[in-house]
Amino acid sequence: MVVDVSSGDVFDDYAAFLRLEQGRSAHxxxxxxxxxxxxxSFAGARGVGVGDIDLAVLRAWLAETARRGSARTTVARRVSSVKSFCAWATRDGLLGTDPSTRLEAPKAHRVLPSVLGTDQVSDVLDSLRTDPSDGTGDPVAQRDRVIVEVLYATGIRVGELCGLDVGDVDFSRSVLRVLGKGNKERTVPFGAPARDAVQTWLRGGRGDLATAASGDALLLGVRGRRLDQRAARTVVHRVVATRPDAPDIGPHGFRHSAATHLLEGGADLRVVQELLGHASLATTQLYTHVGVERLRAVHAQAHPRA
Known part of the structure; x- marks a missing residue:
């Protein structure tokens, strides 16, 4: 069976499946x-239509991906992609049988991002606390302070941060309502510094930038639209650079720093899992680490022959 994909119908239908049925993010x-x-495209160049894709074609395509020097993480993602596609195509009758069931993804080397020390975080955050509490001042500076304070206070993803609406902030309980991966909603607490930053922004800065296109978005770009993730990343890299000895990290590094500092402060791993929105505890274990000094201190305190 050969399906004509020149019209893009197959791709459009698969994209709709990912968005509507599986709740996948735009990314x-x-x-x-x-x-x-x-x-x-790889299969078509070899005279194989969508309906005739088999295990040999899948393996040849992945081998070509690896031969071109793609990282193991890229190959692993491609395995996930084609498994999802083949399962959908089989369900919808585009494939007679699913050829991807025997594919195995390579184990990816998990490289953890750099992490800021607590003193480095304090210096970075203190450098942003220059706006008066009455909401007057530079609206962009107020927004940038919210970006960094909330990322560190909550450990949420940058996409989750940019997706927040004003109504997602509950000041009475000091929590955020966050929509995470797979459209899963969770509640994440934040502390007084983040609360003060958000309140200052809402009292003044947001109103200065807001336009008819702002909608309910909590964070806005300079043109009044919902803040773009790339702009948020730029802000984080810029403010971290104010501490000369700090590693160059983005929002993901702030997320990792928050989780690490929670664990070093004695937080339970499952609590951190819930805060980060990880479906698996194993992900949290790989994602976070406890400093050597913390391990040595616990060992010295707990081991009878330390």
Missing amino acids: TVRAYLGDVRSLV
């Missing part, structure tokens, strides 16, 4: 579609 949809387009 994941783009990545998966890119992988599937690559596979279909």
